[in-house]
Amino acid sequence: MADHYEVLGVSREATPEEIKKAYRRLARQLHPDVNPSADAAEQFKLVTHAYEVLSDQEKRQRYDLGGDEGVFGGAAGFGGFSDIFETFFGGGAGGGRAGRPRSRRERGQDALVRVTLELGDVVFGTHRDLEVDTAVLCETCNGSCCQPGTGPERCDICGGAGFLQRQVRSLLGNVVTQQPCGACQGYGTTIPHPCPTCHGQGRVRSRRTVSVDIPAGVESGLRLQLPGSGEVGPAGGPNGDLYIEVQVEPHPVFSRDGDDLVATLEVAMTDAILGTTTTIEALDGPVDLELRPGVQSGEVLTVRERGITGLRTSRRGDLRVAVHVVTPTRLDGRQRALVEELARRTKAPRPRLAEFQQGLFSKLRDRFRHG
Template sequence: MADHYEVLGVSRDATTDEIKKAYRRLARQLHPDVNPGAEASETFKSVTHAYDVLSDSAQRQKYDRGGQGGGAEGQNFGNFGDIFETFFGGGGGSTRGPRSRRERGQDALIRVELDLAEVIFGTHRDLEVDTAILCDTCKGSCCQPGTAPVTCDICRGTGSIQRAVRSLLGNVMTSSPCGSCRGYGTIIATPCTTCSGQGRVRARRTVPVDVPAGVDTGLRLQMPGSGEIGPAGGPNGDLYLEMKVRHHDVFSRDGDDLLCSLEVAMTGAILGTTVKLKALDGDVDVELRPGVQSSEILTIKDRGVTKLRGSGRGDLKIGIQVVTPTRLDHKERDLIEQFAARHSAPAPSLSQYQQGLFAKLRDRFLG
């Protein structure tokens, strides 16, 4: 006689769940209703007998000690419930009762576009959503007002039909959803004309949304219960808001910091100056020290984006770009030449030309 563990394809220390999974897998392949061949039928008997023995703790212990653990002759295939569960989704003759018409509504996804300025402190939006709402006529009952569902006379309210099926094991009872009421156990004889018996209708509604500060492109916010209502007045699904922050011509974002470049005249860079910068949340006075260089980064504390998690704000980082004049009159050129004669410039090195100004600004911004 073949070893029961080998028949099921499991190890001798397999758990009960592993034995059950192995049996179900083999039963789906070998059951006579699926595989009517004579060889498959004999193998199915061996598989079922092996499972009968190994699924019973007392018989398994006896088998492991060298006993037979139940004879193949006259064994009664007592684990019918597992066979029924494998093929019919439940034990023979058992029913789960009628299913409910009320189901949870689907989730919805809306993309929300924001300006960078709105991200700094957050904003409020009233979003128009095309979704399913409760039918105002039947209030989710699916029936025309004054009427009610009636018990299905085919399944008598159980939602399922039981049938006797002949198999190798004899007559077994199977259960399947009632085709007349589709498993609900009741029939709506007079459906609501407004919603066609669905208990909900399509409509536009306004959803108020407080978008928190600090959101960024790709972030999704979940609003539980703000999605569409389910059939027959079932609970609402969730509403997801996917953020997209529009491009800004002046400012860009690095985490909670705001980045920008500031062009400064050569004279202002030499002598020092104060520049009024129009930031996203008001003007900022930027003081430039005498001799400020291109690609220097000035940091204005707490003028960046409000942090989404935690407290406080990021910084405003300003990259300096010194603008050299390209057209000079004779007097201006004479002055520059006199300046150059009194201040010898350092000899240029190759490393100074290996990356441009914007690359330097990027490197300093980010590192």
């Protein structure tokens, strides 16, 4: 039994690249079109089988440990010279091949960019120019992967098929196995002169600007999809998609309930008693509010269509303002006397538990939830 390393003329410590080069050199010398002798055909089989074992890391390890990867089945194990000729150099009496080479052009990966918005940006939507670090088409080779003026060449190991076949004998008879060609990685072609800019990838890393209109009504965690704006694929393949993940920063005054904006209005006790008008600054401009005399804590003032524009509708939500009556904690003598006089005149009842009121409970619940 011939030693695979001796057949290829390499040492047992040879690297995969050295093994590949040795096989390519011997295959050219023993190619049936170059050397039609019977000895060359037999030697070609030995060289091919040795390369199949040593180019596969797992098989090579088993062979080095004395495993059965070193058993060579002879001409019958490979189905005869015509099968060898067809498998590695095309043509022959065996008919066509199964499968086809891989394409170097593949779809690019999707990309994800996170953008932070203020709550005010969500009311009507906003525009952003985003810097994206991603793969773009190589301008030197325009995705061909080759140095300008050169092109891919058909692999002379698999004859452009992109795969290698062999037949092995088993208890069930002859079994045909197929694996990608190690010389061309299944592409059927090699690139002798890779592009110096992209190193044969057809794409390079670069920063580019992507303009995106973010619609109104988006929420934190929502992802917007921009088809075809992601990474360009290997060898100039189609772009993947770009996803924009939105994060809305909390606002110190307003919070969100669906498409409604919610805020809390602190009202002095005297204004609550007498009633007043005030102007607040909403996210899209000033809003006038009128407080009736005797307004109570927990009451909600609703301003129609001053909330957020819906994501899937042009209608705006409402602005809901919960009233919080502020009771003074420090009074001077004059102020305390006036309050005591008010208490005597109004003859207010002593504090007591009130009957349950569904409407009041809901207002208070919303007040503490959104306040």
